[in-house]
Amino acid sequence: MRRRRGGFTLMEAVFAMGLGLIVLAAGYSAYFSVTRAEDVERRREMLTTAAQSAMERIKGDIRASSAATASGSTLVVKTSDGIVTYRNRADGAGIERISGRGRSVFKGAIASFARDGAGVDVSVRVDAKVHGRVIRVDLDCFVVPRNR
């Protein structure tokens, strides 16, 4: 007659491995979610900074200007340095700032402008796809020319 020795039966081993796998999968999934959330938030932070930087420049130009003309995606302001034009690039790659001194681009940003009384409603939007999810940052402001 065989005597039973210390150890696990096949059922116990299979059950333990199954339980171990479930626990490992849950742990991995949590770790993966944390790193993904951090990625998304880091990217969103970058988008916010990009949107703020574009908005601050546009606001500065409108305030310093003597007059502003706004229509949809184009803004033309008259400053002491000459005419400054903002417009969205046709390929959607960003907002272009064109002045007598040259041209610069706020990458990834899209702006819209609307005349409102003597001022201009400015909206800046930046979006990007991160881990298959579109994240978007919107900022709105109203700025009146000739004020500092």
Added chain:
Amino acid sequence: MIWTASLCRGIADRRGSTLVAALALVFLIFAVVTVCLARIASIYAEAGRQRGQTSALYLAEAGIQKAAHRLTQNASYAGEKQTRLPTGYFDVKATRTGAGYAIASTGYADSPLARHPKRTVRATVTVTGSAFAIADWRENR
């Protein structure tokens, strides 16, 4: 016979301790997972709050600019409530103070959070004809 029974009881005891150890490990791992998930939630909540605050600040600033502009057209302008922009709204209150006006503008950002993120900006505005100047800019949370 007594020896065999004692051995069996010993194995049974050890098996019990293995089960306890396994359950403790499972509990520990689930605790780690719970902490990770709580961290994700806090990362999202904090980032959402920060974004909302930034947006609210721009709305409050829009309120100051709009109020200053209205004051150039109408010296008795006292403020407005719930003026909407695409990302939220602002409330403005303007009061006359000597040569200028004290303006308090609060921006409220649209948000899925129960409490809308808000920022208040206070400024002093002096109006000269159709132009205005903003001074003493203070931002509160």
